[in-house]
Amino acid sequence: xxxxxxxxxxxxxxxxxxxxxxxxxxxxxxxxxxxxxxxxxxxxxxxxxxxxxxxxxxxxxxxxxxxxxxxxxxxxxxxxxxxxxxxxxxxxxxxxxxxxxxxxxxxxxxxxxxxxxxxxxxxxxxxxxxxxxxxxxxxxxxxxxxxxxxxxxxxxxxxxxxxxxxxxxxxxxxxxxxxxxxxxxxxxxxxxxxxxxxxxxxxxxxxxxxxxxxxxxxxxxxxxxxx
Amino acid sequence: xxxxxxxxxxxxxxxxxxxxxxxxxxxxxxxxxxxxxxxxxxxxxxxxxxxxxxxxxxxxxxxxxxxxxxxxxxxxxxxxxxxxxxxxxxxxxxxxxxxxxxxxxxxxxxxxxxxxxxxxxxxxxxxxxxxxxxxxxxxxxxxxxxxxxxxxxxxxxxxxxxxxxxxxxxxxxxxxx
Numbered sequence: 001x002x003x004x005x006x007x008x009x010x011x012x013x014x015x016x017x018x019x020x021x022x023x024x025x026x027x028x029x030x031x032x033x034x035x036x037x038x039x040x041x042x043x044x045x046x047x048x049x050x051x052x053x054x055x056x057x058x059x060x061x062x063x064x065x066x067x068x069x070x071x072x073x074x075x076x077x078x079x080x081x082x083x084x085x086x087x088x089x090x091x092x093x094x095x096x097x098x099x100x101x102x103x104x105x106x107x108x109x110x111x112x113x114x115x116x117x118x119x120x121x122x123x124x125x126x127x128x129x130x131x132x133x134x135x136x137x138x139x140x141x142x143x144x145x146x147x148x149x150x151x152x153x154x155x156x157x158x159x160x161x162x163x164x165x166x167x168x169x170x171x172x173x174x175x176x177x178x179x180x181x182x183x184x185x186x187x188x189x190x191x192x193x194x195x196x197x198x199x200x201x202x203x204x205x206x207x208x209x210x211x212x213x214x215x216x217x218x219x220x221x222x223x224x225x226x227x
Numbered sequence: 228x229x230x231x232x233x234x235x236x237x238x239x240x241x242x243x244x245x246x247x248x249x250x251x252x253x254x255x256x257x258x259x260x261x262x263x264x265x266x267x268x269x270x271x272x273x274x275x276x277x278x279x280x281x282x283x284x285x286x287x288x289x290x291x292x293x294x295x296x297x298x299x300x301x302x303x304x305x306x307x308x309x310x311x312x313x314x315x316x317x318x319x320x321x322x323x324x325x326x327x328x329x330x331x332x333x334x335x336x337x338x339x340x341x342x343x344x345x346x347x348x349x350x351x352x353x354x355x356x357x358x359x360x361x362x363x364x365x366x367x368x369x370x371x372x373x374x375x376x377x378x379x380x381x382x383x384x385x386x387x388x389x390x391x392x393x394x395x396x397x398x399x400x401x402x403x404x
Contacts, residue, residue, distance in 0.1 A: 001381050002365070009286035013293040025292045033288030037281035041273050044367075049269030054247050056265020057258055061251040101239055111364075112272055112371045119372040127376040128369065133383060136368055140324075140361040140384035141391060147356030153335055154352060159343035164403075165352040171398050172357035176391030183386050187379040 044108070051109035055094065064090025078138075078181070079131050081121075088117035092135060099142050111139055130188045137180040143173050272371050279370030283362060287325050296321060312396050315347050319354050324388040327360035349403050353395040358388050 017026040058064050068075065068089035075089055082088050091114035098107035114135055122129050128136075147169050154162035248258045290296055300318045308314055315337060322330035334355040341347040361384035369377055 002377055005381070006282065006286050009290045012295050013286075013289035016295040016298065017289075017293040020294050022293055026289050029288040029292030030285050033285035034281045036288065037284035038277055040284075041277045041280055044276065045270055045273040047269075048273045049266045052269040052272070053262035053264075053266030054244065057251040057256055057261045058247045059265075060256045060261050061247075061254040063247065063250055103240060106240070106243070108367065109269070111368055115368050115372045116272075119374075125373060128374045128378045128380055132369070132374065133378060133380040136365060136380045137383045137387065139368065140359050140364050141387040142359040144356060147352070149331070150334070150352045150356045153338060154343040154348070157338050157343045157348075159348075162343065164344075165349055165356065168349070168353045168395065168398050168402055169356040172353055172391055172395035175394035175398075176358050176387045179390035180383055180387035183383045184379075187383065191378075 047105045048109045048112070051106055052113065055091070055110060055113055058094075059087060059090070064094065066090075067093045078134055081129070082118070082131055083121075086117065086121070088114055088121070088131075091117055095135070096138060096143075099139065100145055107139070107142075111135065130184075130191065133187070134181075134184050137184045138177065141173065141176040141180040143170075143177050145170065275373075276367055276370045279366045280363075283366045287329075287362070291326075291329065310393075311400065312393075313347055313350065315341070316350050316354065316396065319351060320389070320392045323354060323358060323392065324361040324385055327363055330355060330360070346399065346403060350396055350399045353399050354392055357395050358391040361385055361388055 013026055017023050055064070064087055065085060068085065068087075071093055072084070072089065075092060076082075076084070079089065079092065082092075091110055095107055095110040095114050098110055115132060118129060118131050118135065119125060121131070146166060150165065150169075151162045154165070248262070251258045251261065296318070300321055303320070304314055304317055307317055307320075319330055319333060322333055334351045337351040338348045343349075343352070361381070365377065365381055365384060369380070
């Protein structure tokens with residue numbers, strides 16, 4: 001689907017530009033877009049480097065496992081195919097907490113870490129697993145308690161009550177998230193994928209409980225191959 | 228309540244930044260070394276996202292500049308107007324899932340034009356705050372781990388954007404109307 005959307009955007013743009021005589025603007029936009037993409041990624045470098053460093057401490061200290069256990073009934077309901085105590089659950093929890101608290105720049109690194117952990121459970125690294133789709137659904141509909149950016153903008157333009165949209169935003173985001181979860185459930189039940197087999201060297205061989213013992217676990221970190 | 232939440236968000240990040248290493252030290256984790264070791268991954272991850280994000284941003288940026296986006300919203304307008312959706316916020320329904328910066332700019336513009344306390348200003352604020360940029364989230368998250376077949380993830384994201392958009396409009400009409 002992404003292939004078609006991408007192709008569609010580009011082809012339709014050029015056709016429309018040809019019809020409206022905006023060819024120059026479209027050419028400019030293509031290169032501006034490319035520049036923007038790189039700029040955003042470079043903006044992500046500092047955030048990812050920082051939070052991934054911090055989260056490694058949390059993981060090695062057993063904090064993530066603790067967090068995963070704390071809310072595990074709820075998370076396990078959403079992610080039934082992730083083995084109990086797997087670090088992915090801890091990252092998923094951190095990602096969701098960061099989203100809810102509106103800590104946008106912490107949410108992305110934790111979500112990416114969660115995806116990387118889920119990738120270790122993935123028998124086919126080029127294809128998304130149901131768990132990845134669920135995590136993505138939770139992030140695209142992002143439950144946020146306080147939309148800080150918008151409150152700031154409303155304040156700037158002299159709103160009498162800048163925060164009056166907090167309630168409506170929360171209600172709308174709850175509806176959107178519920179819709180995402182329901183549709184995700186439906187696709188999951190329809191796809192009837194065989195249960196995930198933990199790949200060799202994956203979750204099964206990683207002694208999570210050992211994180212409680214002092215010190216790091218050497219040599220257990222391998223990134224999934226970039227496809 | 229609001230000031231409490233504000234206070235909470237101001238304290239949250241520094242509290243987390245201090246708490247995690249402290250907890251790690253308590254667990255006898257060599258905190259600084261562990262930090263640098265984990266941080267190494269961040270650079271590669273960010274760089275790995277570049278091709279995906281550049282591809283997406285080029286397509287979206289062309290789509291907007293060509294005027295195609297305006298045609299699509301124009302075509303949708305009569306349908307949604309019948310449902311009682313103010314026409315001014317319509318472009319947001321398409322902008323929001325595609326571009327975070329673009330929809331934020333459009334929302335700011337609506338707030339500046341109609342005032343933050345107008346119905347349009349309130350609806351636009353609610354739409355902007357209630358969902359995330361689906362295409363960006365998909366590109367970054369799946370790009371970071373090299374997923375090519377995204378299965379039904381995009382459909383779920385776009386569907387929840389639509390539901391969120393309609394919910395934002397009708398909740399605002401109900402609450403502020």
